[in-house]
Amino acid sequence: MIDHITPLRPDECEPVPDAGLGALVTERGNLPLESVDVTADVTGLAAGVRVTQGFRNPFDVPLEATYIFPLPDRAAVTAFRMEADGRVVEGVLKERGQARADYDQAISEGRRAAIAEEDRPDVFTIRVGNIVPGERVTVRLTLDQPLPYEDGAATFRFPLVVAPRYIPGTPLDGDQAGGGWAPDTDAVPDASRITPPVLLPGFPNPVRLSLAATIDAGGLELREVRSSLHTVVREGNTVQLQPGERLDRDFILRLAFDASTSLSLVPDGEGAEGTFALTVVPPEAPPTAAPKDVVLVLDRSGSMTGWKMVAARRAAARIVDTLTSGDRFAVLSFDTVVEHPERLGAGLVEASDRNRYRAVEHLARLEARGGTEMLQPLEQAVALLGDPSRDRVLVLVTDGQIGNEDQILERLGARLAGVRVHTVGIDRAVNAGFLSRLTGFGKGRCELVESEDQLDEAMENIHRRIGSPLVTDLSLKGDGLDLVPGATGHLGAVYPGVPLTVHGRYRGDASGAVVLSGLDTAGRPWEQRVIGSRTDNPAVRSIWARARLRMLEDRYAAGDHSLEEEIIAFSLRYGVLCRFTAFVAVDTHVVAEGGPQHKVVQPVELPSGWQAPPAAPPMSLMAAPALMPASMPAPRAAFRMAAPGSAFTPPPAPASAEFAEPAGPGVPTPAAGAPAYGAGGSIDWMEHEQERSAAAREPLDPFREQLAEELRRLRAAASLRAEDRRRYLADLGTRLAGLAAHHGGHAELEALARDLTAGDPAVDVDTLWQLAEHTLETLLQRGPGGKRRPFWKR
Template sequence: MSDCCGLLTPEKQPVPLQSIDVRVEVRDHVATVVSTLNYENKEDKPLEAVFVFPLPGDAAVCHFSAEIGQKHIVAEVKEKQQAREEYDDALSSGQQAFLLEESAESPDIFSLSVGSLPPGESASIRLEYVTELAVQADDGLRFCLPAVLNPRYQPQGSEGPSVQVSSVPTSQVPYSLSFSVQVSSPRPVSKVESSSSLEPLQYLNTDQTQASVKLAAGHKFDRDVEVLIYYKDAHQPTAVVEAGQTSAKTGTLMGDPVVMLSLYPEIPRSLESPLTSRGEFVFLLDRSASMDFPMWAGSHLTRIASARDTLLLLLKSLPMGCYFNIYSFGSTFENIFPKSVKYGQKTLNQAVKKVEEMGANLGGTEILEPLQHIYRQPCVPKRPRQLFVFTDGEVSYTKIVLDEVKTNSDSHRCFTFGIGEGACSALVCGMAREGRGHAQFITGAERMQPKVMQSLRFALQPLVADVSVTWELPDGVSATLLSPPITMLFQGQRSLIYAQLTGKSQSSDAAQGCLTVSYTVADQPSQNQLHFSLQPEQETKQDTDQNDHLPFTRFTIHRLAALTLIRSLEMEMNDQEQYNDLKSKLVELSVQSGVGSVFTAFVAVSKHDGAVVQGPLIYREDPNYMPMLRGGMLDYILYELNETNATESSEPPRDPLLQLVSLQEASGCWPLSPALAAALGQSSEEVTKTKPASSKKKVWATILVLVWLHGFTSDAKVEWELLAMKATLWLCGKRAEWIPECVEAANSLLGCNVQKGELGL
C-alpha cells in the first residue's frame, strides 16, 4: 500500500476537497440523502481524480450530477461497459466527464472518477441515495453517514484488487462538513440523538410529526455520524402508497403506484418460553488485529475486550439444556469444542476460561472458512441452530460469504454485530438478511451488551413457520410482491414490504386495502392485519417549499423497491445457465428506475459548446473522505506494531455488573464467596453475618444479587434480565419458605427497597 496515494499536488499536498454538505430527509422508516462534494483543482494541469467512498450496503443510488463553472451535467444510468466507453471517449476528446460505479466486490463501495477538471476550476458533485433505516434495540431508527472505509481483506492466493486507501490524520482533514436532517412521520417525533454534537431539535408543526436538526459547528469528520430517531407509538404498523412516474409506462415498476408496509407482527406472548428453549448456539468472534482498537476515541476498552465481556454475558444467559460452541477467526480459525456440546457447569467453565484468553492475535479477516466449517457440522436434532457473528472487519468477497449464508439458511438463523466505526454494512446486514436473523451495529460510546441481548431474545423466540402474506384489494386492483418472501418473524422486529399496485378501483370512494400476515408458532396458527388507504400521498405546499430548499429526488419508495429486486436478481446469478438473462433483466431494471447496480454505472459527459480541456491528464486517488483506516490488510501491520511497540497499560477495572455475571453458575444461582461480596460492595464478613440462619448459602447469595440488580442497575435491565430469570427459576425450584426473610435482609444490607414481586418470586 502506497504512503503517497491521494489527490496530490506536485509538492505532494492534498488537492483540496473543499467541503461536504449532507442533507437527509427521513420519512417514517426510510431516508433520502443528498451529498454535495465541492472540489478545486489548484494544479496547473487538467486533473483526473478517483474518489472512493462508502455508502450503506442497502442504499440505492438514484441521482448523480455535477457543476463545473456555469455548466451543469446530469448523469444517466447505463450498462457499465457502455458507461466506461463513453467516459473514456469524453476524456480523449477533452470533454469534462464523470463516472460513478459500484464495486464488484461489495455493494457498499463506490468509486467516483472526476475527469478533465481544468486548472483552477471548481467542481460541485451531487450524489443522492435512498435507504431503509434499521431499528435498534430501544426502537430508535438508525441513520449512519460513514466516515470510514476499511480496506477489504483479501486472502492470500485470491484474485482481484482490494480497495486500498491510506490514512489521513484527523488534524489534517482539509475540508468541512455540514449535516442536517428533516424528519416527518404519521407519528410524533419524540427525540433525535447522536454520538456527535447536535444543535437543539426544532419542531416544524404543532403535532410534532415534523422536525429538523443539524450537526453542531466544528465537527471533524473523523468518525461516523450516527443519528437515532425515536417516534411515539413506534410499533404501530403503517402503510405508505407512492404514485408512479407520469412519464413512465403503466404496468412497469416506475409507472405504477408502489406501497411500502411497515409491520411489527405481534407473536402471542403465551407462546414465548425463552428459558426453556432447547436451541444450538454457535458464536463466531473476529480476532483480527483491528479488534485491538479502542471501542471509541479515548476509550480504554478495546473491541476484543468488549466482545469477551459480551460473550461472557451471552454464555451465562443461555438456557439449561441447550447446546453451544464458540469459534474465533482471523487468518485462521479456532473452535473451543470439536462439535457443539450440552450446556452445563463443566462445559460453561471450559468455555469461559477459553474466552478470557482470547486476544486480537489471529491476523487477517477470513470469515468464509470458519463459516463453511460450521455449516458442515450436523445440526443437533430438534435444536434450532442460532449463529452469532461478531466482526469489525471487511472482506473482499462479501457476495461469496452472503451466498454461503443463503445456501444454508434453512438450517439456521444468523445474528450479526458490526463493531466500531466503519464496520461493513453490506456484510453485517447481508448475513443477517440471508440468514433470516437480525443485524446490529455498535458504534461510538455504545455498550455492546444491550444490543446483543436483544438479538439473543430474538434467537430464543420460538421458530415461526408457514409464513404467508395475503392481500385483500378492491376489484380491478392487484398487488405484485416485490420484496423477498418473509421467512422469519420476531416479536418486536420490523419488516418492510414493497408491492406494486396494478389497475384501478371501480369505486369512486377512497379505496382501502388489507394485508394479512399468517404464520404458525408452536403448531398454533396466528395472524396480523394492516388496513391501509390505496390513495397515494399528495405533496403539500409545505412539502414543495421544503423541496425547494432541500431538492430531494422523488420516488423514494419506488427506488427502494427497485433495489430490493436488483439485490434479489444478483443473488440468483450463481446459476450460469440463466446468468445472461438475469443480467439483462437487472440492467433493464437499473436503467429504468435510475438505481445503480453492479452491472451499471452513472456516466455524465459535458455536451456544452466551448474549448476542450488542453494538456495531459493527471491521475490521482483521493483518500481524504476516509480519514481513519481499520481492519483488513492492515491487520498484519497493526499486529506487528503491537508486538514491537507494546507498552505497559493498566486494564480498566471491571464493572460490578460484569463481575457478578462472571460468578453466576450455569443453573442460574450464585455461590456465596468473598468475590461475590466484593462485587456487591460489601465485606465477606458482613455478607455472611447477615444471612438468615435458616437460609441456604446459594439461596441467600442469589437473592442478594437479584436485589442488587433491581436496586442499582435497573437502567441496564435489558442486559441482565435473562440471567435474572434463570436465577428466579432456580429459586422457585427450591420452594424455600425463607425467601421473604432473605429479601428483607438483603434490602437491609444493601440499602434497597426491592419488593419480592419485583424479583418474580
C-alpha cells in the same frame, strides 16, 4: 570547535495545527476533494438524502480525481449531476460498460465528465475528469434509504469512510481494476477498487464536512433524538454536525417514537401499477423458547485491536450466557487460523453451566492478531449446524472488514437454508453492506455496535433474535388489492419488539387491504389484516427497487450468473444504481486538449478507533504531488497486520528503484495474498499511476482492436444526417463482414453485417444504429475465449 545552540522560545516552536507526518501542502492545497455536504430529510421510517462532493484542481495541468466512498448499504441512488463553470449536466444511468466507454471517450476528447459506480452495496466510486487548473467541479447524488426500527427507536446511519479491508487470495496478473493500494486477487478480483489510500494521523483535515438531518416523525410523536459518535447541534427539527468534524466514522442518529401498523400505497406516475410499504407491529405475547443449536464465530483479527476486541469479547460472552440447558453450542474464534476452547472441543456441546463458564473463560483470553480469513470458520460453523430437527442459529461477531464478500456468499449461500444468521458488526466504520447481505441469506438480524456504550442495547436486540420468533411461516395476500406475485421477496418472521416491514408491488387502483398470515409459537394460525391508504412518497418505490436489486445481486454472487441481464434491465427500468450499471454525466464543451495529464486517487481518513502504523514511510517518499511528473508510476507501499499487541508493521521497500530505501532489519516482506494497508504520507496516496507497462495489460488481439476502433468511429458519426448514417452503416457492415471472413468466420459479426448491408427501408436507421453499437459493445466486453468480461473491468 564548539558551536553554541540558542534554545527557541516557547512561542517560536508551537506546533502547527493538525501538523504531522504526511502533511503535504502546496500553494493551492494538497488534495482534490474539498468538501462533502450531506443533507437528509427523515420522514417516519425513510430518509431522502442529497450528497454533494466538491472537487478542486490545485495543480497546473488538467486533472482526473477518483474518490472511493461509502453510502448506506440499503440506499437507492436515483440521480447524479455534475456542475462546473456555470454548466449543469444531468447524469444518465447506463449499463456499466457503456457508461465507462462514454466517460473514457469524453475524457480523451478533452470534455468534462463524471461517472458514479457501485463496487459493493456500501462502497461507491466517483471519477471526475478534465478538471482544469484552479477549477471547481461539484457532483451531486440523490438517494433514498429505509430506517431500521426496533424497540421504539429508528436509526439513521450515514457512513463517512471506507475502512481498510483484508484482501485474501493470490494476486492476479494483468491490468488492475482500480487505483487502490491492494492488488486484485483470485479471491477479490476487484480489490484495487475498494482499497483507497489512507491518510496518516496528523494530516491536516483535508475535507470540509457538513451534515444536517431534518426530522419529520410522519405524524408520530418524536420523544427523543440521540447522536452516537458525533457532536451535533439541534435547532428545531434539524440536527447538524459541529464544524470541524472529520470523515472518519459513521454518523448515527437514533430517533425514539412509536411505530404503528400501516399500509402505504404509492401509485406510479402512469397509474397502472404501484408500490406498497407494509409495517406490522408485533404482538406482545412472549415467545416460547425452543431448544436450539448455536454456533458463535468471533473475529480476533488484527483490525479488531483495541476497544473493538473488548466489545467483541463482551458480546460473545453475553450470547453464551443467554443459552439454556436445552440448547447446544460451539464457539469458534479466527484470524488466519480457526480455534475453539480446548476444554470444549470443536463440536456442539450441551449449554450447561460448566460448559458456558468454560466458553466465557476462553473468550476472556482472546486478543487481536493476524489476518481476517473468514471463509473457513463460517464453513465449519455451517457444517456443525446440520441437524434440521433443531432450531439452528449462527452468530458472527466481527467488524466485517474483508474484500472477498462475493466469494463467501457464493460458497455459503445455498448452505444457509434453514439457518438463522445474525451478525454483530463492531466498528465506527463497519462493513454493514456485507453483514446485511449475509443475514439476508440466513434470514437474521444485523446489529451494529459503534461504541461500548451501545453494546448492551445491541445485545438485547440480538438476544431476542436468537430466541424463538413470535410468528413464522408468513405469507401475504391481497384483499381488494392485486399484489404482483414474487415482488415482495422473503417475508422472514415476526420477533418481539421488531416491527415487520415489507415492500412490494401491486396492480390497478391504490385501494384495498392485505392479509398477513402465519403460525404463532404454539403452531396455531395467526393473521392480521391491514387497510391501505394512498400516499405520495416516491422513496417507497426506489427503496423497494433497491431491495429487489440487492436480492438479485446476492443470488448472482452466490453463483447464478444468468441473472446479469435481468439485473441490468431492472436497474435501468426503475432508475436505481447497481453494480452492473453506472451514472455518467458528459459535458459537450472541450476544456482540455488530450485529456487529463494528472490523476489522483483521493486518500481517506484512518477510521476513528483504529491504531496508526508504528512507523512512517521513508521521508524520501514525502514530496508535494504537484512536483511529480504525471507519467511517473507511484511507488507502492503496504502495511501488514502485525503480531498481537500492535496493529501494523512497517512497509517493505517500494518497488520503484528510483525511490527505493532499505526496509531496515526485521521488516517482513508481504507474502502473496497477505493483507495490505495503504502507507500514509507516501506519493502513492496522492498520485495515481497513469500508465502501466504493456506487458501488464490484458492482451487485445487485432480482432478486438479493430472492433474498438469501429465502435469509436460509429459513436463519432452519430450526429450525421439520417441518409448519411444509413450509408455509413452499410459501409460498416461491409468492413465487419470482411473482418469476420479474415478471422475464419464469426456468427455474430456476420449476422450484424447482413442486417447493416440489407438496405431494408422498412427498418428505422436509429434501430440499426443502436443494434450496431450494442453488438460491438457486447463483443468488446468479452475477454479472451469469448467469455464476458467481469462487470468491474468493462
